[in-house]
Amino acid sequence: MNTPIIEVRDVVTVLGGNLIHDHVSCIVRQNEIYALLGGSGSGKSTLMREMILLEHPKSGTIRLLGHDLSTLSPLEAMQLRRSWGVLFQSGALYSSLTVGENIALLYNEYTDLTPKLIEELIHLKINLVGLPPHAKHLYPSQLSGGMVKRAALARAVALDPKLLFLDEPTSGLDPLSSRQFDELILQLRELLGLTIVMVTHDLDTIHHIVDRFTLLGDKKAIAEGSLEEVLAVDHPIVDYFFQKGQHGIAR
Numbered sequence: 108m109n110t111p112i113i114e115v116r117d118v119v120t121v122l123g124g125n126l127i128h129d130h131v132s133c134i135v136r137q138n139e140i141y142a143l144l145g146g147s148g149s150g151k152s153t154l155m156r157e158m159i160l161l162e163h164p165k166s167g168t169i170r171l172l173g174h175d176l177s178t179l180s181p182l183e184a185m186q187l188r189r190s191w192g193v194l195f196q197s198g199a200l201y202s203s204l205t206v207g208e209n210i211a212l213l214y215n216e217y218t219d220l221t222p223k224l225i226e227e228l229i230h231l232k233i234n235l236v237g238l239p240p241h242a243k244h245l246y247p248s249q250l251s252g253g254m255v256k257r258a259a260l261a262r263a264v265a266l267d268p269k270l271l272f273l274d275e276p277t278s279g280l281d282p283l284s285s286r287q288f289d290e291l292i293l294q295l296r297e298l299l300g301l302t303i304v305m306v307t308h309d310l311d312t313i314h315h316i317v318d319r320f321t322l323l324g325d326k327k328a329i330a331e332g333s334l335e336e337v338l339a340v341d342h343p344i345v346d347y348f349f350q351k352g353q354h355g356i357a358r
């Protein structure tokens with residue numbers, strides 16, 4: 108649990124001439140569920156995108172599974188990309204393909220598995236995320252919001268990644284579906300031995316399943332740690348976020 112998997116050190120990010128991160132540091136450890144929390148525009152998604160090579164900091168370092176992301180060769184980058192799965196906020200499934208075909212795309216692109224084995228793996232992954240077997244034949248437009256997220260999750264774990272990145276996994280879900288999705292994330296962490304990083308606004312998720320998190324604000328990492336550790340930090344943004352001193356802790 109203590110081995111660092113992602114180390115962000117002194118990251119400075121400038122986008123469109125605007126300073127987004129001003130020397131932000133944080134550490135994600137093996138097997139933990141780690142969250143990036145903060146107000147709108149605080150740079151949570153950008154930091155996650157930097158961890159998966161979709162953006163690049165102006166300065167500072169990000170090490171992932173021991174690799175400095177700023178010095179990767181194209182081949183190393185390609186290999187490293189295989190070690191993570193990503194669940195984007197909208198699900199990002201191809202609308203013209205069924206759930207099964209969306210998952211099969213990955214196997215066809217990255218493996219030499221036989222069609223029969225691919226079918227078996229698709230069945231396994233669909234079952235793993237709690238979807239009924241017939242979901243394989245459905246198109247994204249035929250799924251509820253919660254089912255789209257589950258299907259996208261099945262795709263994200265298709266290649267057995269070590270790391271899973273989730274962008275606001277419970278956004279758009281009702282409270283009951285959100286808690287069920289939290290439970291699923293917990294189960295997947297246990298079953299697959301994953302380390303999970305998520306961007307979230309959902310304080311219930313923070314309470315229920317997140318081990319540690321960074322609170323971003325004012326372009327900085329205001330606080331990092333467990334909920335208890337963050338709540339002990341004396342900072343107006345911590346007070347604001349958790350409504351300390353008003354009517355208990357906001358949930």
Ligand SMILES: Nc1ncnc2c1ncn2[C@@H]1O[C@H](COP(=O)(O)OP(=O)(O)OP(=O)(O)O)[C@@H](O)[C@H]1O
Pocket residue numbers: 122123125127145146147148149150151152153154306
């Ligand atoms: N490509 C870009 N060019 C210029 N500015 C950008 C770009 N991408 C993001 N930004 C800006 O960077 C800031 C941080 O954006 P980011 O999406 O990381 O915030 P966030 O904390 O995830 O916000 P939200 O919770 O609203 O999704 C925002 O002000 C956004 O407008």
